Amino acid sequence: MNFDLTPEQDQLRDAVRALGRKYGHGYFVEKAKAGTHTTELWQEAGRLGYLGVNIPTEYGGGGGGITELAIVCEELAAAGCPLLLLVVSPAIAATVINKHGTDEQRKRHLPGLADGSQKIVFAITEPEAGSNFHRLGTVARRDGDDWLLTGRKCYISGVDEAGHVLVVARTEDSATGKLKPALFIVPTDAPGLGKSKLDMEILSPENQFLLYLDDVRLPADALVGESLDAGLPALFAGLNPERITVAAMGAGTGRYAIERASEYTATRKVWGGRSIGTHQGVAHPLAHAAVQVELARLMIHKAATLYDAGRDLEAGVAGNMAKYAAGEAAALAVDTAVQALGGAGMTTEYGVATLLGAVRAGRIAPVSREMILNFVAQHVLGQDKSY
Numbered sequence: 001m002n003f004d005l006t007p008e009q010d011q012l013r014d015a016v017r018a019l020g021r022k023y024g025h026g027y028f029v030e031k032a033k034a035g036t037h038t039t040e041l042w043q044e045a046g047r048l049g050y051l052g053v054n055i056p057t058e059y060g061g062g063g064g065g066i067t068e069l070a071i072v073c074e075e076l077a078a079a080g081c082p083l084l085l086l087v088v089s090p091a092i093a094a095t096v097i098n099k100h101g102t103d104e105q106r107k108r109h110l111p112g113l114a115d116g117s118q119k120i121v122f123a124i125t126e127p128e129a130g131s132n133f134h135r136l137g138t139v140a141r142r143d144g145d146d147w148l149l150t151g152r153k154c155y156i157s158g159v160d161e162a163g164h165v166l167v168v169a170r171t172e173d174s175a176t177g178k179l180k181p182a183l184f185i186v187p188t189d190a191p192g193l194g195k196s197k198l199d200m201e202i203l204s205p206e207n208q209f210l211l212y213l214d215d216v217r218l219p220a221d222a223l224v225g226e227s228l229d230a231g232l233p234a235l236f237a238g239l240n241p242e243r244i245t246v247a248a249m250g251a252g253t254g255r256y257a258i259e260r261a262s263e264y265t266a267t268r269k270v271w272g273g274r275s276i277g278t279h280q281g282v283a284h285p286l287a288h289a290a291v292q293v294e295l296a297r298l299m300i301h302k303a304a305t306l307y308d309a310g311r312d313l314e315a316g317v318a319g320n321m322a323k324y325a326a327g328e329a330a331a332l333a334v335d336t337a338v339q340a341l342g343g344a345g346m347t348t349e350y351g352v353a354t355l356l357g358a359v360r361a362g363r364i365a366p367v368s369r370e371m372i373l374n375f376v377a378q379h380v381l382g383q384d385k386s387y
């Protein structure tokens with residue numbers, strides 16, 4: 001068992017940390033409040049190779065794995081810049097296209113994902129289906145060689161800054177007549193694709209959208225993979241990277257909040273010469289949150305290591321547990337940090353309450369804590385499914 005990062009991973013961590021600190025949480029908040037995006041940070045991270053760490057070198061990436069991408073997600077978040085689109089574009093879209101796309105799709109999309117010049121977002125959630133992906137109602141029909149996509153998606157992140165969206169739809173299986181999932185790479189300016197921005201109570205430079213697909217016409221090669229049989233494995237291919245990287249973002253956010261609070265409580269004095277951090281009522285909740293964040297990091301490391309070793313089933317269990325642990329730890333850490341800062345905790349200046357919405361959402365998306373508990377109850381504890 002090895003808890004050490006490789007020297008290359010250590011260097012990556014230090015370099016990403018330096019980049020994150022160069023921009024910092026003030027930059028993230030400023031962009032969010034102005035309703036603009038963290039374009040400068042994204043582009044610089046792309047130029048430096050951090051967005052493509054998990055993409056093969058032949059497509060301009062770093063040739064690493066999800067361990068490396070998790071480092072990027074965690075360190076940017078630990079610097080106060082939790083970028084959700086890292087989870088969507090390099091983690092989900094690049095993995096799906098690399099593992100299940102055609103040669104042509106890999107050549108067309110991976111270099112742009114690697115250098116950050118292209119973003120591909122991900123659309124699975126639907127208003128009627130919610131957590132129940134078996135109820136997906138977006139349908140893809142054949143029209144000659146083309147595909148026509150019709151349906152609705154909700155809460156889709158980053159559609160306004162992406163060139164393409166990876167849409168999960170259903171097609172009719174010619175053998176059984178049943179609907180089976182298929183993934184399509186849809187240009188965000190495709191005729192028939194409409195979007196409207198959702199007002200969310202999350203302070204973030206990244207936005208969520210409702211998507212309307214009304215007979216969106218796509219060429220045959222928009223389908224991910226050589227045939228419809230690629231659909232289900234392609235969909236599952238994105239899940240472990242998604243859970244592991246979103247967990248890393250949560251752990252980084254937790255570290256950021258605890259660091260802000262610890263600096264403050266070590267120096268703030270309201271009872272004579274002693275800092276407020278001397279009082280265990282202040283220090284213990286922070287220490288408790290730090291333990292929870294560190295435990296989550298351990299699980300993230302395990303999940304990423306298993307995933308990169310190709311042990312997908314074990315990575316599935318560990319990735320879900322890591323996502324659960326990190327989601328809870330991040331929410332606890334930010335809430336505890338706000339409390340430890342007192343009134344300052346609610347100010348924009350101290351940069352902690354600005355993360356309350358994001359960490360709350362991290363217990364719901366991209367998979368809710370309840371659905372993870374269902375997964376663990378069924379697949380680890382052998383319980384019957386209740387739904």
Ligand SMILES: Cc1cc2nc3c(=O)[nH]c(=O)nc-3n(C[C@H](O)[C@H](O)[C@H](O)COP(=O)(O)OP(=O)(O)OC[C@H]3O[C@@H](n4cnc5c(N)ncnc54)[C@H](O)[C@@H]3O)c2cc1C
Binds near residue numbers: 123369
């Ligand atoms: C900030 C943000 C960004 C997002 N970005 C994207 C994106 O880019 N792409 C995308 O496709 N989706 C995205 N989503 C959607 C997200 O994945 C869903 O919100 C999430 O999967 C939950 O689905 P739902 O909101 O429909 O909740 P519902 O399914 O309606 O569930 C509501 C509540 O009931 C609970 N529940 C439901 N079923 C069960 C059950 N069987 N047992 C126990 N509890 C249950 C849930 O856990 C939840 O607490 C995003 C959401 C947010 C908040």
